[in-house]
Amino acid sequence: MDDLYRELIIERYKMPHHRGILEPHDISFEDENPLCGDRIRIDLRVAEDGTITEAAFSGHGCAISQAAADLLIESILGKPIEEVKALGRQDILDLLGFEELGPVRIKCALLPLKVLKAGVYGLRHHDSEILSEES
Amino acid sequence: MAAETYKIFDITKIRADFPILQREIRAGVKLVYLDSTATAQKPLAVIEAMDRYYRWSNANIHRGVHTLGEEATTLYEAARQRVAKFIHACKAQEIVFTRNTTEAINLVAYSWGRSQLKAGDLIILTEMEHHSNLVPWQILAAEKGLRLEFVPVTGDGYLDLEVYDRLLEQHPRLVAFTHMSNVLGTINPVREMTEKAHRAGALVMVDGAQSVPHLHVDVQALGVDFLAFSAHKMLGPTGIGVLYARETLLEQMPPFLGGGDMIKRVELRTFTPNEIPHKFEAGTPAIAEAVGLEAAIAYLESVGMEAIEAHERGLIAYALERLAEVPGLKVYGPAANHRGGVASFVMEGVHPHDVAQILDREGIAVRAGHHCAMPLHQKLGAVATTRASFYLYNTYEEVDRLIEALHKVRAIFG
Ligand SMILES: Cc1ncc(COP(=O)(O)O)c(C=O)c1O
Numbered sequence: 001m002d003d004l005y006r007e008l009i010i011e012r013y014k015m016p017h018h019r020g021i022l023e024p025h026d027i028s029f030e031d032e033n034p035l036c037g038d039r040i041r042i043d044l045r046v047a048e049d050g051t052i053t054e055a056a057f058s059g060h061g062c063a064i065s066q067a068a069a070d071l072l073i074e075s076i077l078g079k080p081i082e083e084v085k086a087l088g089r090q091d092i093l094d095l096l097g098f099e100e101l102g103p104v105r106i107k108c109a110l111l112p113l114k115v116l117k118a119g120v121y122g123l124r125h126h127d128s129e130i131l132s133e134e135s
Numbered sequence: 136m137a138a139e140t141y142k143i144f145d146i147t148k149i150r151a152d153f154p155i156l157q158r159e160i161r162a163g164v165k166l167v168y169l170d171s172t173a174t175a176q177k178p179l180a181v182i183e184a185m186d187r188y189y190r191w192s193n194a195n196i197h198r199g200v201h202t203l204g205e206e207a208t209t210l211y212e213a214a215r216q217r218v219a220k221f222i223h224a225c226k227a228q229e230i231v232f233t234r235n236t237t238e239a240i241n242l243v244a245y246s247w248g249r250s251q252l253k254a255g256d257l258i259i260l261t262e263m264e265h266h267s268n269l270v271p272w273q274i275l276a277a278e279k280g281l282r283l284e285f286v287p288v289t290g291d292g293y294l295d296l297e298v299y300d301r302l303l304e305q306h307p308r309l310v311a312f313t314h315m316s317n318v319l320g321t322i323n324p325v326r327e328m329t330e331k332a333h334r335a336g337a338l339v340m341v342d343g344a345q346s347v348p349h350l351h352v353d354v355q356a357l358g359v360d361f362l363a364f365s366a367h368k369m370l371g372p373t374g375i376g377v378l379y380a381r382e383t384l385l386e387q388m389p390p391f392l393g394g395g396d397m398i399k400r401v402e403l404r405t406f407t408p409n410e411i412p413h414k415f416e417a418g419t420p421a422i423a424e425a426v427g428l429e430a431a432i433a434y435l436e437s438v439g440m441e442a443i444e445a446h447e448r449g450l451i452a453y454a455l456e457r458l459a460e461v462p463g464l465k466v467y468g469p470a471a472n473h474r475g476g477v478a479s480f481v482m483e484g485v486h487p488h489d490v491a492q493i494l495d496r497e498g499i500a501v502r503a504g505h506h507c508a509m510p511l512h513q514k515l516g517a518v519a520t521t522r523a524s525f526y527l528y529n530t531y532e533e534v535d536r537l538i539e540a541l542h543k544v545r546a547i548f549g
Pocket of ligand 1 (some may be wrong): 172173235238265267268315316317340344345365378507
């Protein structure tokens with residue numbers, strides 16, 4: 001709990017590396033967390049061979065969701081889009097460096113992944129599906 | 136402003152009545168509960184009354200002739216009497232027990248609204264309503280083709296009464312609004328607004344979820360036709376709420392839910408509804424919760440609603456003053472003398488969730504989000520806010536701890 005607001009999180013929140021909008025893009029998806037009104041959009045550019053060449057996120061939210069979005073995007077750049085499909089809850093916790101998160105904050109942390117996967121699959125995911133997914 | 140100036144009652148004694156307030160959130164960190172607007176903590180008297188009921192008198196009501204059945208029925212109806220007296224209703228029959236404020240408002244919409252309103256009829260609401268006083272009307276409006284108009288909220292958090300006057304000229308059938316905003320703390324001029332509505336030929340439904348727990352509310356003096364509130368926000372248990380309605384209206388209204396208890400007689404294809412208020416209480420009600428509500432009212436009365444109101448006025452005035460010291464903090468809503476013990480705010484550059492999370496580390500419970508008032512937040516231009524709210528058990532020292540913790544948030548986020 002005490003390291004929820006470690007330097008990494010605060011830094012990425014205040015100065016994200018991958019914030020922005022890609023126009024044009026190959027994939028774009030946007031969703032929100034109705035509990036707190038956090039909203040995240042993720043844009044991707046994907047090469048012929050399925051490699052993610054560019055990615056950016058926009059929207060607004062708490063430090064956890066924003067840092068998770070920034071770190072998530074960093075982790076998928078240059079990767080084949082198929083790999084994104086395999087990402088799960090544990091990967092996000094690992095990226096953020098948390099062992100666990102409470103039932104409320106885990107939704108903030110997973111929102112970017114939910115958006116990303118919905119974009120990649122071209123459909124919406126329910127929280128429960130992502131929450132139960134282990135990479 | 137010295138804290139002592141506001142000493143209304145012995146706060147140490149009051150706090151000792153609430154077991155949960157002794158809790159440490161982490162070792163050495165005492166709970167500071169600043170979320171009573173969401174739900175209030177319960178005094179031992181309430182917990183024990185419900186415990187005693189289950190240990191000694193538990194039975195279903197209005198049926199068995201056995202001793203327990205009679206005791207339970209007596210306790211349940213005594214609770215109704217107590218509620219009636221507490222809000223100065225003329226008669227106990229004007230008190231309908233529901234699950235909560237939300238269900239009480241839905242009861243008005245589905246029973247009164249569905250039977251009395253027709254296409255083109257106008258309902259006036261306000262921009263500061265809780266979702267529970269918006270959505271039932273939206274549903275009904277869609278079903279019956281009603282018109283909804285909204286009294287705007289001004290920049291400093293009041294209802295725009297000039298617009299209200301103009302809307303009244305369109306002959307609304309109902310005006311429904313909150314007595315006290317759960318976000319801004321604004322106390323609306325219910326009596327004045329009700330008089331005007333009546334003159335325009337409209338009935339008035341007041342959402343008392345935030346006022347009944349904190350202010351002395353007299354339905355006859357206010358003149359309202361319907362009043363809805365929840366036990367859990369006034370030191371009582373969850374699971375029970377109240378709809379007050381004038382007797383003539385309740386007589387006129389068709390049943391809401393059908394089933395046992397709400398009938399006098401049933402045949403295979405027809406039924407005769409029971410008398411009021413039982414006509415609106417289908418199925419086994421929340422009996423232990425009614426007992427708990429009765430105990431909660433007894434507790435509030437023993438302290439005195441005027442004293443509680445004065446204590447909270449002192450706290451909010453002090454809190455607003457101290458919140459102004461925190462750099463980059465914006466507090467929404469009117470001046471202290473026009474609001475209850477609620478302060479919603481945003482800290483520049485920090486998301487309300489993060490504020491609440493860091494306060495939680497310090498043992499301070501506040502709420503972050505849109506507080507079930509998304510349209511109001513849109514109007515305020517804030518996606519979400521952090522909200523601190525006070526009740527009779529809160530202290531000036533707790534306000535100080537809130538301010539200290541907010542300075543810590545500032546330090547973490549730079
Ligand atoms: C002004 C107001 N109205 C209605 C409600 C709904 O109360 P309940 O959830 O008990 O039905 C609340 C509770 O948050 C409130 O603050």
